[in-house]
Amino acid sequence: MKISRGYFYALHLMLLAALAGSIYFLFSLRLDFPGLFLPDEKIMTIAHRGSSGYAPESTLASYRLGVKMKADYIEIDVQMTADGELIAMHDKTVDRTTNGTGRVKSMTLAQIKTLDAGSWFNEKHPIYARDDYANEKVPTLREIFEAFGKDTRYMLETKDPEDYPGMEEKMWALVEEFDLRKHVAVQSFSEISLKKIREWDKDVPLFQLLWYNRPARISERTLTEIGAYANGIGANYLRIDESYVDKVKEAGLLIYPYTVNYQVNMENAVKWGVDGVHTDFPDRLLEVIEELDDPEA
Template sequence: MVKKPQEPLTIPKWYFYTLHLMLLSALGGLAYLLSAIPLDFPGLFLSDEKIVTVAHRGASGYAPESTLSSYRLGVKMKADYIEIDVQMTADGELIAMHDKTVDRTTNGTGSVKKMTLAQIKALDAGSWFNEKHPIYARDDYVNERVPTLREIFEAFGKDTRYMLETKDPEEHPGMEEKMWALVEEFDLRKHVAVQSFSRDSLMKIREWDKDVPLFQLLWYNRPARISERALDEIAAYANGIGANYLRIDEGYVDRVKQAGLLIYPYTVNYQVNMENAVKWGVDGVHTDFPDRFLEVIEELDDPEV
């Protein structure tokens, strides 16, 4: 016996209208709720901000500091920034060198500001490293030259970021103007940060670019202390603070961060200090060994690695 097919179920039109009205009302209520709550949409999808690795004078634990070899290693080791100490020669050229004299890191002697670029370019800036660090010595480092800031920008372009430090700008009038002109010539505004012990130097650069990250460098001879007033003054023109790691502690880091400032301590080379800095909540670290610091971060993120 064949059963008679059932007639299709008929749903009244008013049911669809009511269902759609309820759905629209719910969406409207959700939209109103979200509009009342400030949301950081990028923050909903991105993981916690990474800790920044600054290759201090390049990967200077493995190669002659402030040379193209050192900077190449810093880039190869995936540092977020290569740090460049900017000084000006007697003939107005910008070079990468930390000390006021060429004595320690070349085979010459003399004050940078009293020497021409040609005189500095004639010096060997690499052999000293081979003698001091034979375990990392390389033939390529012999006769390494002191690079100009232009040569560094030409070598790496937009393949990295640059932490530029204006060294003793009060002794080198016009340094900031020349440096910033090069930044603009190579279209690197979004690839640089600037640090200095000179407040005036940083404020000058802030006038030219309201977005460039600026770091006020501080040096402490005893356990670091900083007042709320000092932090407020720094926050008025800078984004963060760089302080010598061995004089700060977790409380100092917390105070700086509570003021809305970043903190990048320098120079952190030993694993135990790297681990402490990360646990304290620093935003970045200057190190001669960027590969070691990245390994520490990875191990702390995943202890079983």
């Protein structure tokens, strides 16, 4: 059967019109085309006080292990000594993680540097004990930046900033001195502290920390208020659930639960859709993520 040239052209015009209509329809749905073809964003692994399940927390040994295990961030609790030096220490006192006693803010750096910050770990965790952990020193934030530079990223937590006037200024001055603006994120339970840092840098990721004593609930109003200055929320894992994660993410915020050390809980958190996880065992988390990403696992 002979097909006329006019019919041939008409058929092609109809096909082009149909294609154009389909493209218009897809764009009208505002689909995220890169999202159709690219995998979900990477889940961040935050080495909580370093790889503190394997080494004494908040020491260079612990942070070194976190970097070696390829954590995306090493988490550093920042406090200030009596003479204005910034150190890595979670508690307000040195009692639990050193062989000394006293409040951080009442001790000079020289006094804190005389303390053994590692032997307690060997005694408490003999399975992971190492001779070279004995007499580990409490590091300053400067020493941590000097040790790792741009080889990792830092999750800096301003601890009890109301007790340490000027701590944020000193911390941010160090970040700028080492040119680490693009290598840090900051978290805090203090809204005031985070807002202060937001004034200095509009792009640094900020996380509002929350603690729940009962099953977590959060209002849309609270999420809106947090979203005005922060990029995300950190909440204690054992009090949140999938619906909490969904609500936070629907508000356009990231969610990084803490502190998740058992692989069954890591798997749950990843399946809920969290954006990052704080853990003392970053290698375990990376193992879980790899297994979930492998359809044949």
